[in-house]
Amino acid sequence: MNKEQKWPVIVSLLVVAAGIAVLFIMHHLWQAKSVSINNPMINQVESDTQSPDLKTIIHRAEKSVVQIEGQNGEKTTTGSGFLYNGKGDIITNAHVVKNADVVNVRTANGHIYPAAVIGAGDNTDVSVIRVPELADQNTLTLETERKAETGDEVIALGSPHGFQNTVTLGIISGTERNFDVDGFNYENAYQISAQITEGNSGGPLINRETGNVIGINAVGTNDGTLGFSIPINEAYQDITTWSKETRNEDLEFKSTDDITGTAKPDKLIEDAEYVADYFFESISIRDYVGAYTLLGSSMQSAQSYPDFREAYIHFIDLQYSDLSSTVTEDGQVTVTATVTVKSKSSEEEKTEEKQITYELTIGHENDQLKILNITRDDE
Structure with a gap:
């Protein structure tokens, strides 16, 4: 190999060697330097997935929970209910308002309104009543896609024995319970450890993790050790149908003056x-x-x-x-x-x-x- 042939080879070797040296130095620099990753989107997701504070869930829910009185002559049936849409519609049990001539609603801040029944099940213990004055007020979110499982923590709100917005905590202690009570058929009901007594009927059963409604509290055993709640997804179709088909101009309401004057x-x-x-x-x-x-x-x-x-x-x-x-x-x-x-x-x-x-x-x-x-x- 003559001198003219050697120089290109030498130059090529030097270029390759320099490239290898640069890559070697960069590799060591990357390994030695710590990389800080800050992704605000990841931080936001982590914050949103945290369970709400228990006290916050209860206080928010109380704004949407009402006490219901169904009057038939001198007989008064007391129960509970909760707002779920912007029309002033309240979900409750059918047995709370069944045969009632007058239905009154008392809100969390002590206001009293007349209500009209817009739908009630014949065999299912579910009903919807409407109070137009409560349209666009605080509502609870219904959790209709997911079915609760045994062991899930729950919060039951209602007005047992007239004590408005009483809170009991518990778990789902059983699912798919089927039975009949007072002419109503309960299918796939949740069995809960939270107490359900007189006045609790119609109140919301809330998922402790999400703060959303998963059931309608219905009945309990005489000793108060067990309660049963109707899964909201079982009643959702009837609830939405009654709401969509009802117009305010077709409803009759008792005068508020008659309620508060006595x-x-x-x-x-x-x-x-x-x-x-x-x-x-x-x-x-x-x-x-x-x-x-x-x-x-x-x-x-x-x-x-x-x-x-x-x-x-x-x-x-x-x-x-x-x-x-x-x-x-x-x-x-x-x-x-x-x-x-x-x-x-x-x-x-x-x-x-x-x-x-x-x-x-x-x-x-x-x-x-x-x-x-x-x-x-x-x-």
């Missing part, structure tokens, strides 16, 4: 204390909008929502003792509560605890119970 003092106190409970609970869970809606028109005119929210936003914890109530001569109720609050100062970043005595004046405004005045005494 309130007895004991019942008035019970209803007023429920409004007070709901107010303090809303503040506790930082649902300031829910609390503000309980105020009467004069209070809302005197204090805007931002100002109202500013008065309570520094509360980081709120506990209150038993309520004390008296009926005034003008038919209003004065509710007194001693509230222990923990608050945080934005300037000093310090947490302090103190007791505040609240006095709420609660009375009717446009046939609904409202908080007409609030006074507080900081101890």
Whole structure:
């Protein structure tokens, strides 16, 4: 090989060697340097898959759960129900409203409305009633695609013995239970460990993991050890059919004046204390909008929502003792509560605890119970 032939070969070898050296150096640099991956989409998905807080699930659900009274002469049947769509339609049990001449609905914030039955099963214990005043209000999401399994954690809400929005926790202890009660046929019912007693009927059975409705609470054993709930997917077709086929102009409703005009003092106190409970609970869970809606028109005119929210936003914890109530001569109720609050100062970043005595004046405004005045005494 002469000199002219050697030089191209030497140059080629040098180029190859340089390329290998560069690749070797880059390889070691990549291995030595840690790579940080930050994918906001992954973080968002992880956050969304977390189960909601139990207290949050309950408070949200309570806004959609109502107490139902079906009246037939002097006989009154008490049950529960829950809003599920924007028309003001409420799912309940057929046996709660069966043969009722008048159906009344009491919401979580103490408001009372007349309702009309828009559909009821002959053999299945499912019914839908409508309250147009509750259209576009808080509703619960129905979980119709997935069937619950034994061991799933559940929350049952209702009004047992008239105690509105009572919560019981439990699990699905059995599935596909079939039986007959009072002329109604229950097929593929969920057996649950949460108690179902008088007044619970028609309330929602909620999936603890998702916060969605999986069943309609129906019946329980006499000893209260077992309850049974109708799977929502078993009743969904009837429910949606009744809702779609009903027009408000075809329905008849009892006057609200007839409902609220005969309130007895004991019942008035019970209803007023429920409004007070709901107010303090809303503040506790930082649902300031829910609390503000309980105020009467004069209070809302005197204090805007931002100002109202500013008065309570520094509360980081709120506990209150038993309520004390008296009926005034003008038919209003004065509710007194001693509230222990923990608050945080934005300037000093310090947490302090103190007791505040609240006095709420609660009375009717446009046939609904409202908080007409609030006074507080900081101890």
